[in-house]
Amino acid sequence: xxxxxxxxxxxxxxxxxxxxxxxxxxxxxxxxxxxxxxxxxxxxxxxxxxxxxxxxxxxxxxxxxxxxxxxxxxxxxxxxxxxxxxxxxxxxxxxxxxxxxxxxxxxxxxxxxxxxxxxxxxxxxxxxxxxxxxxxxxxxxxxxxxxxxxxxxxxxxxxxxxxxxxxxxxxxxxxxxxxxxxxxxxxxxxxxxxxxxxxxxxxxxxxxxxxxxxxxxxxxxxxxxxxxxxxxxxxxxxxxxxxxxxxxxxxxxxxxxxxxxxxxxxxxxxxxxxxxxxxxxxxxxxxxxxxxxxxxxxxxxxxxxxxxxxxxxxxxxxxxxxxxxxxxxxxxxxxxxxxxxxxxxxxxxxxxxxxxxxxxxxxxxxxxxxxxxxxxxxxxx
Numbered sequence: 001x002x003x004x005x006x007x008x009x010x011x012x013x014x015x016x017x018x019x020x021x022x023x024x025x026x027x028x029x030x031x032x033x034x035x036x037x038x039x040x041x042x043x044x045x046x047x048x049x050x051x052x053x054x055x056x057x058x059x060x061x062x063x064x065x066x067x068x069x070x071x072x073x074x075x076x077x078x079x080x081x082x083x084x085x086x087x088x089x090x091x092x093x094x095x096x097x098x099x100x101x102x103x104x105x106x107x108x109x110x111x112x113x114x115x116x117x118x119x120x121x122x123x124x125x126x127x128x129x130x131x132x133x134x135x136x137x138x139x140x141x142x143x144x145x146x147x148x149x150x151x152x153x154x155x156x157x158x159x160x161x162x163x164x165x166x167x168x169x170x171x172x173x174x175x176x177x178x179x180x181x182x183x184x185x186x187x188x189x190x191x192x193x194x195x196x197x198x199x200x201x202x203x204x205x206x207x208x209x210x211x212x213x214x215x216x217x218x219x220x221x222x223x224x225x226x227x228x229x230x231x232x233x234x235x236x237x238x239x240x241x242x243x244x245x246x247x248x249x250x251x252x253x254x255x256x257x258x259x260x261x262x263x264x265x266x267x268x269x270x271x272x273x274x275x276x277x278x279x280x281x282x283x284x285x286x287x288x289x290x291x292x293x294x295x296x297x298x299x300x301x302x303x304x305x306x307x308x309x310x311x312x313x314x315x316x317x318x319x320x321x322x323x324x325x326x327x328x329x330x331x332x333x334x335x336x337x338x339x340x341x342x343x344x345x346x347x348x349x350x351x352x353x354x355x356x357x358x359x360x361x362x363x364x365x366x367x368x369x370x371x372x373x374x375x376x377x378x379x380x381x
Contacts, residue, residue, distance in 0.1 A: 007304045014277065018309060021273040025313025025357055026320065028259075028266035033321035033350040035255035037342040038328075043248050045175050045339060050202065050238040052173055053122060057203040057218060058241040059089070062234045066245045067094045067199040074185075074198045076233065079224055085209045085217050090117040091198040093188050097159055099181070101149055108145060109180040110159065112188030118204070123177070128153035128168035131184055138187075140168040142178040157181070160191050175339045203235070263353055266313075270361025274306050278365045285369050295370035302369050306362025307355065314354030318347055 011018050050058065059080070060070040080089035093112035098105040113119045115133040123130070123140075131140060139159070141151060146169045151157060155166045159181065172178050189195050203221070205214060212220070214237070221235040242248065278285070285298060322342050329340035 004304075007301065007308055011305050011308055017273055017276070021269055021309050022313040022316060024269035025266050025310050025354055026317035028262035028357065029314050029317025029350045029354055030320045030324070031262040032255075032259040032353050033318055033342060033346055034324050035258055036346045036349055037321065037325050038338055039248070039251035039255045040343055040346050041175075041339045041341065042251055042337065043242060043245075044343070046245065046248065047238065047242045049174050049176065050241075053118060053202070054204055055202045055238055056205045056214060057221065057235045058238055059201040059203060059221065059233050059235050060199070060241075062222075062232055064234070066241075066247065067092070068096060070199040071194070072198050072200065072233065073226065074196050076224065076226075077198075077201050080201060080203060080221055083217060083220050085205050085212050087204045087206045088118060089201045089203045090114065090119060091185060091201055092117075092119075093185055093192070093194065093197070094199045095188065095192055097181075099145075099149065100158060106148070109176060110188065111177070111180055111182045112185040112198075113182060114185045119202075123170040123172050123182075126169050126171055128166070130168055130170075131182065133184075135167065135184055136187070137162070137164050138167045138184070139164045140170055140182040141166055142180050142182075143169055143171045144175070144178040145180060148179075159183075162191060176337065179337060259353065263357065266310075266353075266357040267361045270306060270310065270357050271364065273309070274302060274362045274365035275368075277305070278302065278369045281369075282372065285372055289372065298372075299366045299370040302366035303359065303362045306366070307358040310354040310358030310361070311351070313357075314351045317354070318342075318350050321350065 049055075058067070059072070059076075060067055061072050064070045074091050077089045077091045080086060091114065095110040095112070096107055097110045099108050100106075111119075113131075115131045115135070120130055125140075126143060128140075131138065139157060141149070141157070146152060146166075149157070151166055153166055153169060156163050157166060158164075164183070170177075170182070183191075185198070189197060205217060218235045218237075222231060222233055224231070224233060226232045236244065288298060288301075289295075325338070325342055326340045328334055328338060
């Protein structure tokens, strides 16, 4: 009989206990993969917004971690564009607003962009048209949001108690933009009472211009001062901006904290199962030792059974997590913020968690079994 077959039969003999242990591990893995899948997906989606457009720097107000809380004078954009090596510095205003879906409010991102900015280059207009300079009371909807609101070209959307006409429905490469509203920058400034103010700039560099390195250009941007002589801007590389984003840090922290709790619960369950298994099989282990099994082989047997249970739980947990992620995208409140896809690195983390549960939960019982002397084991009642 193969060693792996022997392990399987040992696990299968105690079907109910094994099944409950597998379910416990699966819950831990499902928790990790789902929460990490969401937080990792949000991080990657935010990075994608900049990377696919060739953005080098994100400019926010000094000391502010993200654009939602930033406030800058839009005239600073002209000074940034004058710097050597800078191709463009596109201003943007971002607001998180409530939009009514039937009788229920839902939170959506409201992007205020200039009509001729490069942001529109990556949008595919599915119906209607794009924003033009001078458009009044006009908005574009991302395809996901249009579906969730059941709105199309010609319909009206209420934003901050004002009615706006939908002039276009677009599709972006990015889940955030597909679930957002896009409006002219000047129109949003008036609507939000932030005349001539923006939440930030996205800067594209001329990489053929070798007079200054990106780091030197970043320093020049941060050296620009307002009319009072104060440095007011923080320039970050896109990756650094995403990594330092407060909402992403919070998502990661919540995901890992919950996953650690799930790891502890799964490990305790595995430990209980394997300890009980060893206690019930003392005579069996004694016979195996008496016929020539070395302590290391006994240890491998118990750890192998523990890992078999944990990896089976990992397969079940990953499958459930993938289903949950897809299912969550059917809810309008979150469809514009998560992709519904689980990255391979997150699946790997789920299996790594299961292996840790198997090893930690099985190590003590395996050691205890390996140290049993044949004579003591055979006398056990």
